[in-house]
Amino acid sequence: MKWRDRSGSSNVRMSGGKAAGGGIFGIIIGLVLWLVFGVNPMTAFQTGQSITAGNSTSTQPLNDESRDSQFVAVVLADTEAVWQEIFQEMGSSYREPQLVLFNGRVNSACGSATSATGPFYCPADQQVYLDTSFFAEMSNNLGIAGDQQGSGDAENQGKAGDFAQAYVIAHEVGHHVQTLLGTSQKVNEARRQLSEIQGNQLSVRQELQADCYAGVWANRNQQRVQFLEEGDIEEALNAASQIGDDRLTQGTVMPDNFTHGTSEQRVNWFTRGLQSGDIRSCDTFSGAI
Known part of the structure; x- marks a missing residue:
């Protein structure tokens, strides 16, 4: 993948110290998490209070010149360019998320997380969180090499x-x-009315749509900067197949408890977005998946 010598995003942040706040704001945050994002009420208010009690993590501008940090900044910039273009085509404007790099543990508006959580997005603060050990974990646990083999x-x-x-x-x-x-x-509102099994099925559809959107991004970014190289698509398909629920649980979890989709489903929906470059092809909520 060609990414060097291209500008990175200014929206990458490094996790820092603790941020202080006030009690009333904790209640407001809790209400937003509960009523808007469907977080369990007790968890929502505990999270709100922990944030305003000084347990949330403040961030600072990226000042890390390492390969991984610079790579993340370039990829995020690529997503910004592509989604700005797509939203403009829809007659709307794209609000860029921030990406927070952390080491070991971080507190978000959705609660605390560790490196074991893996990369995640918090809708309550509209930030992507990524542990700095992410790339090593992909290589060690998913068999995705970080270096060109035999070169x-x-x-x-x-x-x-x-x-x-x-x-x-x-x-x-x-x-x-x-x-x-x-x-x-809409998904969170619907899940409040559904059984756990039905809610899991809805979560799978949401995750598969995000896979499809990743494919759309790859298609459009290739048109924009020709960043793909031989073998890149196979790498992404391998990654998608390795993180399917059926592969990760090795048959220990029943399909009704899947929340992200099977390896085959994840590969199929990423491929669909990659081939079309059109978000209209990513309707995972209608029909079979």
Whole structure:
């Protein structure tokens, strides 16, 4: 994947110290999490209070010159350019999310998380969260290499696996797009009326749509900057297949409890978005998936 020598986003932040606040604001945050985003009431108010009690994590501008930080900034900038273009075509404007890099643990408006949580998007503060160990975890646990295998060319080092990593970031940004389009709110409202099994099925459809949006981004970004190289698509498809519910649980969890979709479903919907470059092809909420 070609990403070097391109500008990065200014919306990448590093997690920092604790941010203080006031009690009334904790109640307001709790209400928003409960009524708008469907978070469990007790969890919502606990989160609101923890944030305003000084347990939320403040952020600071990116000042890290490492390969991973710069890569994240470039990928986020690519998502911004593509989604700005798509939203303009729809007669709307795209509100860019922030991406927070953290180390070990972070507090978001959706609650606290550790590196074990993996990359996630919080609709309550409209930020993507990414642990700095993410790239190593992909390589060690998913078998997605971070370096060009069998190549002595220093220029090619670090290329293999780049697009798989970019796919995961684009998936989380896809959840931000769902928030902007009102999809996330509708899903949360519907889940409050459904059984746990039905709610899980709705979550699967939401996750698969984010996979499809990641594919749409890849298609449109290729048209924009020709960033794909030989083998990149296979890397992303491999990543999608490795993080399917059936693969991750190794048969220990019944399909009714799946929340992200099977490996086959995730590959299929990413491919659909990649081939079409059109978000209208990403309607996972109608018909079979």
